[in-house]
Amino acid sequence: MFRGPRGDGSVVSSGLPLSWSESENVRWKTAIPHVGWCTPVIQDGQVWLTSATEKGNDFYAYCVDAETGNIVREKHLFHCDKPESLSNSVNCYASPSSAIEKGRVFVHFGSYGTACLDTATGKVIWKREDFPCRHYRGPGSSVILYRDFLIVTFDGVDVQYLVALDKRTGKTVWRTDRNIKWKDLDANGVPKREGDFHKGYTTPLVIEVGGKEQLVSPVSTFCIAYEPATGKEIWRVGNSAHTPAVSPIYSSGLVMTATGHGQSDAEMLAIRPDGTGDLTKTHVAWRIKGKDVPTTTSSVAIGDLFYMPNNKGTLTCLETKSGKTVWRERLGGNYLASPIHNGKRIYFFSTSGRAVVIRAGRKFETLAENKLDAGCMASPAVLGNSLIVRTKTHLYRIEEKTR
Secondary structure, X not given: OOOOOOOOOEOOOOOOOOOOEOOEOEEEEEEOOOEOOOOOEEEOOEEEEEXXXXXXXXXXXXXXXXXXXXXXXXXXEEEOOXXXXXXXXXXXXXXXXXXXXXXXXXXXXXXOOEEEEEOOOOOEEEEEOOOOOOOOOOOOOOOEEXXXXXXXEEXXXXXXXXXXXXXXXXXXXXXXXXXXXXXXXXXXXXXXXHHHHHOOOOOOEEEEEOOEEEEEEEEOOEEEXXXXXXXXXXXEEEOOOEOOXXXXXXXXXXXXXXXXXXXXXOEEEEEXXXXXXXOOOOOEEEEEEOOOOOOOOOOEEEXXXXXXXXXXXXXXXXXOOOXXXXXXXXXXXXXXXXXXXXXXXXXXXXOOOEEEEEEOOOOOOEEEEEEOOOOOOOOOEEEOOEEXXXXXXXXXXXXXXXX
């Protein structure tokens, strides 16, 4: 699923390629129709990804053969006569990433539709098109798999809620509406800018605290944790920002979450998730505010270090427990895709096609700088020792030839 099987950007492969270009270490390159920023998902030799037409009228799922790069299945799933305009250049109608398990792939386009497909035949097992949400600037939250549930997030300008679906049937198991008292309402109770400050684009993360699971889900003005089995709220921490897009990370007993856009700068909060109720004043271990905090690109944690890349290419390494800065360096370029790591190397993919590989550790060290023809809006995936990279135009399988 988005950010890998653990949802945190970590992968287990030790043999990922270090260098590549259009003429080096590319096993195959395949043009993908239409537009999509979703992360590819991989199972049993199949790579699945989604696209939508540029104006958002039609929505598709594609299956690519992992060995050859051939598109073996194109499935038209949904149609919308009058999609809402995106009104920005950093999103599209197929931004949410899918999730996959043996025999089934779950694709999602926000309020435009959610579907489960049989990976062997491509047939639709179930569809849902009955979740209202005005995304305003397009959908962004990805689905996650939890036990027998597919958990879907809807944070729009008009409504904000989470839904758990039975992954076998698509039927609703629970729905939890966000309980937020908005502060941007006028005297008549009408939100400013059509509710633009109420949106969210984050993907939840399931963590275990004291032997119990929590579903951590940031939203405008709050980071909230729920019981994933029931949707019941456990705790929340407030902030003064809005429109978060960065997915949370759990490491060293702390939840690291970025608040989104604020009146000045975004904040990164480190929260101790061992309480209940409103933990705003009691459970924030540290906070960092400023332009180095990301508003789109998610972070990674390795050992006792936390690596925080912002959209403009500044990478800050922090001590996870204290929030103390270890080093701060420039990667160069602009970044919207989230990085991945294998414990030793961290991979960053820019919007211009430039990719930087660094060594994880207390000293900043660039290992390689690579370039593809088009840039990445989608986060990468991994298959064995191969990188599966989606640029704005193509899907690549990148691997060292000796492997």
